[in-house]
Amino acid sequence: MKIRKMKVFDKMAKTNTLLVVFAMLLLSLFIAYASDWFSIKETFSNSDFYQTIMIAPWIQYLPIIIVVIPILGAIIEVLVAKKSIDERDKSVIYMGLLTLVIVVFIYPLALDDIIRLELPNVLLLGLSFRVDMLSYSVLLLSSFIWFFVMIYAHEYMKKEEKSTRFFFFLALTYSSVLGALMSGDLLTMFLFFEIMTVVSYMLVIHGQNDSSYKAGYNYIIMGLIGGFLILTALLLVYFNVGDLHFASAIERFDELGNLKYWVMGLLVFGFGIKAGMAPVHVWLPRAHPVAPTPASALLSGVMIKVGAFGIIRGASSYFFPSKDVVTSVNDPIWLTSQNIGAFIIWTGIITMALGVFLALQQENMKKMLAYHSVSQMGYIVTGIGVALYLGYQGAMGYSGAIYHIINHALFKSLLFMIAGVIYYHTKELNMYKLGGLWKKLPFTTLVFIVAALGISGFPLFNGYVSKTIIHHGLTEAYHYGSSSFIFAEIIFIIVSAGTACSFIKMGYYTFFKKTENNYDEIPYDYSSHDIALWAMALMIILIGLSPKFIMSHLIIPQLNMTTYDPDFINHYILGLNVFAIKDILTTLGIVGLGIIIFLLGKKYHLFHLRLPKWLSIEYIFFLPAYLLMKNLCRILYGDKCPYNEDDFKKLSEDDIEKVGFIDRFIITSNVLNRRYESSIIRADAMIYTVALLFVIIFMINLL
């Protein structure tokens, strides 16, 4: 193979490369500090820098500073955009870099949980911020990914219009994500959650064609519904516990009886809508294909993690006892946690299976990746479920969930970016129409292989570790808890095989299949795309090679702060050998099963199976309502139904994709209005008389 000379069209490619190298240096500095090479921790804590700046009182205001920086970046971006595109992108990239630097540097403070900020009298109940290791792990992850995606977006948005507006809202979304991650009580998290929903709507709707509007409307309505569910939970918690801070409240909840299950259910479903949990995941596969790729990458990579983060925070704060109270495994105080945990495990398993099954049927690359996001979020939710179910010994599930959050963010964003690169060059998202791209985009192919191995859970890549841990968690649930979880484990294995199969399929059809397309227009160049791609791939490989790093420095500090059994942690987790032979053999078996499924599927055209329309969740769920709405006119009016043709056709439309629930609701309210409004208006004095009579008779009866 000849080594062709790479051209560089992108003017900013060199600077971006330097910036990414700088980011990697920061990462290595972080690794060095965390692993305490050359006893760097000691020297650092005695240094002047630490003493003067990091323990100063104004450090408490860091959360606000971190949230404000992207907002300022957004404003600067809009102002600078008139000058030149490169200047504008530079402002955004530097904003990301600045946030990244600050986040890396607050690691020592986060370890000790020093940063806590209270803002009383704002928003009636007061806001509070808090950076502990749980927030920090996701925070660090988000900053890195966001920074890389900004660099990627610089190159990608050259082929899209209205990119200034895109970057503006992207920066605002970043700010709200950071705020949500650093929140110290439910109200702050709710505030940033709602802001995130509203601003990210503008990202989804970027394309401004019909399907974008539909997907966007679905997205924002479901997001707002999730917000309202969380608001209800917030009100219930505030009223019953008196304090919204994320601290243990299980004693108060136990007194309330069944109310605690309602609160947890509301929290799980409210955050679960954002997290892509079944059955409320339906906005995900609609929103991803229509959003521009950087937005999809961040939506799948970071924003749905905020949903999962919310569930973890809510569950592990309100429903866990505090450390000094718990003494043993069989303390009845864990009963609530157990029941909730079982429910969440099954929800997670269903999500996993649903996601993978639907993903295998897709031909649009982005839609397939969206369904995989649903499926992987199912892994995370299962992990959370195990953490709650096993109660005192749930540390395994908890670590697995957080580890998978980190891993999934990395490889999913990478996969979306790869799909975006393919779309950028070939304008084609249907994988059956592509093929043979490995010749023209060799570097992309290489990175794809890394990401695919990551998501399939191949040893030496990052997915292997987290999937193994969650698998261990499930087996523990089976051993220590109810034996019905054996089915959960079987489904887990099948789903993992399905994941592997799906990516073999994608790789084969897009990159390796022989095809007549020759793709002459694809330039052989080095652009900001590639920089971002190799940076993420590098992180995946690093984690895969030394998985214990994340365990010991990001996850174990969190576990020490929760109420899990310290003996259990020491015995099983600290000493966890992820490279045990049994696990490696299981994983290789899974991958083998995946290959077999792929070959079978290709031969018998199983991938073109489609579920009948009536089996979709929406249809079953909404069927009674649709029937009612269709016949409402006849019920109200008898035979002289004054519908016009259009409306009636829309209501009897069986295809729910075309006319959604809300449209039908609007038409129904039109009917109600037409029937009743004028008669109510005409009957003015009559209503007065009737009401007066009722009230008087009612009250006199009580005398």
Next chain:
Amino acid sequence: MNIIERILENINYIGAVALFLIGLRIVVLHSNLIKRIMGINIMGTGVFLFFVAIGNVSGGVVPIVGANPEGSTFVNPLPSVFILTGIVVVVSITVYSLSLVIRIYQNYNTIDQKELAELISEDNNEH
């Protein structure tokens, strides 16, 4: 006997309430605008009669200082003062409504509420 006695004692109040109800019935049942205005007037008259009836003290004398010796029971003058204001208010409202009726007639050529409703819904449907 008891009931008839009680009715006779409170005949003023019953009359006032009856007027109120008659007025209400007119407003509810008739669709001619002018009749409704008259109905409201009758309702108002009923309420004022009720007020005056409250002021009436049985066996009382005219409440004018100097016309009757101190110490005798006076009829309560306060409600009469109230209803003076009330009458003025109802009159002004009647004036206003009547001018509205004239305008409505000029524009729609009918003052029947049902026909008006149809004419208006036709107008709205043209938009």
Next chain:
Amino acid sequence: MNIEQLPIINLILFLFMALLIPLLKRRPFKITLILGFIVMCLVLASSSHLLWHVNEVGSFSYTFGGHEARYGIEFLLTPFSALFTWVIIILAMIIYIYSSGDATEGIEQSEYGRYYVLLFILLLSMFGILYTNDLFNTYVFIEILSITTCAIISIKKKKDTYTSAFRYVMMNEIGSLSYLFGVALIYMATGYTNISMVSESIQVAFASYPFNIVIALAFMVIGLGIKAAIFPFHIWLPDAHSSAPSTSSAILSAIVIKVYLLVLVKILFSVFGIDILEQMNMPLILLILSGTAMILGSIFAIAQKDVKRMLGYSSVAQVGYILLGISLLSFLGLRAAFFHIISHGLMKTALFLSVGEIIFYKKTRKVNDFDGMGFIMPVAMGVFSIAALGMIGLPLTSGFISKLNLGIAVLENNYLVFLVILIISSLLNVIYYLPIIILAFLRNEKYHYRMTTIEKTPRTMITPLILLGILIVSLGLFPNVIMPYIEAAVETFIS
């Protein structure tokens, strides 16, 4: 001039201005406007001073002519009246500044003066209702308010104004007569019309004449309910909005119906007292009314094609929220109701004024015609969006704080059903507000507006809008600035 005369000086100032306007007919209209503005500033200053005084020093009363309260008319200045007169004058000033731009559309030049006369008498009557401590005096001021409001909404000489005005007069008159009947019954049973005296003797009267009190309660509540647009007596409100000029709609929806709700609060809590109300199970009736208002008001709003009628139905739903707060009969409930009165006043004013600007420049009222409005009228649509997001209940706006307050108040009485109704109603609000915002800012396909053709609107119309937007957001961020005053106002009724 001592502090006690300030309330009556406020009223005199309004009356003076109202009488002065016809005399200034020959002069250019600007002089009238400036004089009016000066008068309003003076009243604002005196209201602020009164608010400070009542909260720091204490309530006081002012009797007319020195006759004691039993025989004469008394003005009672409590934290409640001081707070709400202050709120009213602020909202009125904002609407006044807006209307001095070109927005009194449809009215001929010669009639501008009459409009402002009506406006000042309207303000006089509202201040009177809040200050007075006498039931019959309240009736007089209520009637003045009815007539001026009716005149102010039917000032346009168009066909549809007349029928809607007629219906308005009819229903309001029935309401006032109901109220008067209630006053008569109370006077019959207790012998007083002064509110403080009635509240002292109501228990005795209830023991001796239970029928009177009960029927009085029913008549007064329903009478005021008609005037406050509580469902199902809200019938006149949508028609009145669709044919009135925007400033009048703003005054009607944001201020006038709230004043009637405040009178309702006074009657329920001061005159009758919580004991009688609970005995008569009045909270149940009010709760049912408020629940239906919240849901049905929004459902009817979804089906409207005219944007002003839609906002009218939205007001009906919001009045349901306030009624929910009142009917809980608790400290937290009343606090939530008062906060929502203030917050909804701001948001509804913002909505109506921005819609007024759009109607004035684009001559269109249909909800479907808002395509691309955000590009040519960014300030108006921007403020509309902030207010609409507030109605939906997004955090950072004052609407969210009122929902939070209401939720906590509802939970205290353990009415979980109403929590669900509250959330469903917010969801319904999303369905009809969100499409307008999306249409305005995103869908530019119909008219292809460009950012360069922003309509030049006069500064007097834009400044109040921006001010309202800032107020909504700052009240959403820092509600605790105004909470002490609201809590002091609640304490005049519930200790």
